[in-house]
Amino acid sequence: MTDPAESWGTRHLLGTEGLKADDAVHLLDLAEVFFEVSKRRVRKVPTLRGKTVINLFFEPSTRTRTSFEIAGKRLSADVVNLSGSSSSVSKGESLLDTVKNLEAMRPDILVVRHSASGAPHYVAARTHARVVNAGDGTHEHPTQALLDAFTIRRAKGAIEGLTVAICGDIAHSRVARSNAMLLSTLGANVRFAGPRTLLPPADNAYPVATFDRIEPALEGADVVMVLRIQLERLSGALLPSLREYARLFGLSAARLARAKPDAIVMHPGPINRGVEIDGSIADGPRSVILDQVEAGVAVRMAVLYLLSAEPGQAPLS
Amino acid sequence: MAGEIVERAGGAEKLALVGIRRGGVPIAARLAEHIQELESVRVPVGAVDIALYRDDASTALPKPQIGRSEIPFEVEGHCIVLVDDVLYTGRTVRAALDALLDYGRPQKIELAVLVDRGGRELPIQPDFVVKVTDVGPTDRIDVVADASGFHAVVYPGGSP
Numbered sequence: 001m002t003d004p005a006e007s008w009g010t011r012h013l014l015g016t017e018g019l020k021a022d023d024a025v026h027l028l029d030l031a032e033v034f035f036e037v038s039k040r041r042v043r044k045v046p047t048l049r050g051k052t053v054i055n056l057f058f059e060p061s062t063r064t065r066t067s068f069e070i071a072g073k074r075l076s077a078d079v080v081n082l083s084g085s086s087s088s089v090s091k092g093e094s095l096l097d098t099v100k101n102l103e104a105m106r107p108d109i110l111v112v113r114h115s116a117s118g119a120p121h122y123v124a125a126r127t128h129a130r131v132v133n134a135g136d137g138t139h140e141h142p143t144q145a146l147l148d149a150f151t152i153r154r155a156k157g158a159i160e161g162l163t164v165a166i167c168g169d170i171a172h173s174r175v176a177r178s179n180a181m182l183l184s185t186l187g188a189n190v191r192f193a194g195p196r197t198l199l200p201p202a203d204n205a206y207p208v209a210t211f212d213r214i215e216p217a218l219e220g221a222d223v224v225m226v227l228r229i230q231l232e233r234l235s236g237a238l239l240p241s242l243r244e245y246a247r248l249f250g251l252s253a254a255r256l257a258r259a260k261p262d263a264i265v266m267h268p269g270p271i272n273r274g275v276e277i278d279g280s281i282a283d284g285p286r287s288v289i290l291d292q293v294e295a296g297v298a299v300r301m302a303v304l305y306l307l308s309a310e311p312g313q314a315p316l317s
Numbered sequence: 318m319a320g321e322i323v324e325r326a327g328g329a330e331k332l333a334l335v336g337i338r339r340g341g342v343p344i345a346a347r348l349a350e351h352i353q354e355l356e357s358v359r360v361p362v363g364a365v366d367i368a369l370y371r372d373d374a375s376t377a378l379p380k381p382q383i384g385r386s387e388i389p390f391e392v393e394g395h396c397i398v399l400v401d402d403v404l405y406t407g408r409t410v411r412a413a414l415d416a417l418l419d420y421g422r423p424q425k426i427e428l429a430v431l432v433d434r435g436g437r438e439l440p441i442q443p444d445f446v447v448k449v450t451d452v453g454p455t456d457r458i459d460v461v462a463d464a465s466g467f468h469a470v471v472y473p474g475g476s477p
Contacts, residue, residue: 008380033366033383042419045369136415309381 012124012131015140016182034301051108058084058114071300130307136229145178147299160187166216168227169198193217197238218258225266251277319351328357333395338366338384340402361390370412392421403459404430407441432469
């Protein structure tokens with residue numbers, strides 16, 4: 001039995017940086033339980049009855065918002081969705097005022113996505129609710145990394161010792177950042193590959209090996225994670241053209257052949273087919289892209305469940 | 318108890334056993350063996366974990382351990398016997414009933430326990446029970462298994 005005084009991770013889930021390995025593994029183990037819930041006839045458990053989860057999305061999102069909404073509903077929480085374009089934010093309300101007003105309605109968990117790095121941290125310091133970072137600017141996207149880890153563990157049995165190549169626009173990618181932190185914490189060897197203009201500075205603090213060509217990064221990889229070219233975050237002349245990017249960095253069958261024969265291919269979505277990945281690979285037998293989406297609901301259920309527990313009152317078993 | 322369960326169900330054809338994690342799971346497995354010896358029929362056996370159905374879920378352990386529920390048969394139409402080691406407040410059984418019903422609509426659910434220690438807080442009673450013992454709320458009962466079967470051990474005052 002677990003020591004009741006020992007609590008899970010942190011009050012909020014703002015990033016994978018600093019998340020301890022045993023807390024991450026505990027969350028992934030719980031997600032296995034929730035994965036089973038989604039396969040039942042009644043895909044819902046009463047665990048978070050009476051809890052309120054607000055999805056506060058200041059940036060467009062289909063997958064992540066829907067995934068958090070379904071996760072909350074399968075736990076019987078009341079889920080409210082707010083998006084930047086349809087809320088008072090478009091009338092000029094500040095983030096602080098929005099949070100203060102939502103706070104007055106006593107939510108238990110705020111799920112925050114924002115284009116500014118650090119916005120969820122700002123919110124977390126100003127609310128009694130628990131905060132989940134659902135993607136902040138170019139900083140972190142912890143639940144994406146956790147669902148990637150869950151998918152890798154299911155496909156490969158373990159994460160420790162695997163070589164994971166993360167390819168594409170690393171510099172702007174919160175997915176790359178969160179994955180690099182989490183997967184190295186869990187014992188994987190992480191590689192970054194991308195055009196020099198889209199790589200983090202050479203003196204970066206990530207525990208990764210960096211490549212400015214995709215071929216050497218794929219050599220012997222167990223997991224190939226392809227990132228979307230984020231046109232909305234690319235300003236100036238970082239990329240000559242999408243066609244050139246596809247030619248030099250797109251994941252083709254020939255390039256994938258450098259990875260291990262049983263390597264899996266991942267993509268956080270949305271996919272630009274024919275740019276960062278060939279459509280035939282995205283739909284191919286080694287792709288686990290839709291498994292990632294399925295894992296997302298289970299992992300987010302585990303996150304909401306762990307954050308909503310009120311510590312200190314251990315019941316009789 | 319195995320004979321009584323089969324007799325009351327009018328045969329083993331529709332019978333299925335579901336152990337409540339964690340204490341009820343080995344007992345359900347042992348019951349299934351006894352039924353197989355008696356009837357030469359292997360009844361389906363499952364397990365439920367009630368952590369997600371607790372009425373105190375929001376004040377649960379900060380680092381909760383949840384086992385997986387495994388119901389490897391179609392619940393619909395079966396006569397299911399829920400199996401647990403010790404019946405006390407009845408709250409665990411209430412949660413297990415809710416969990417089980419989320420898998421489908423069984424024809425009937427019955428409750429089998431090794432020990433009924435009294436102290437009920439919900440209107441729940443066992444259909445099959447091996448031993449009834451009235452112990453105080455501070456006493457602890459552990460069920461231990463050995464080659465000859467399961468034995469209840471009472472620790473007055475709660476410490477072993």
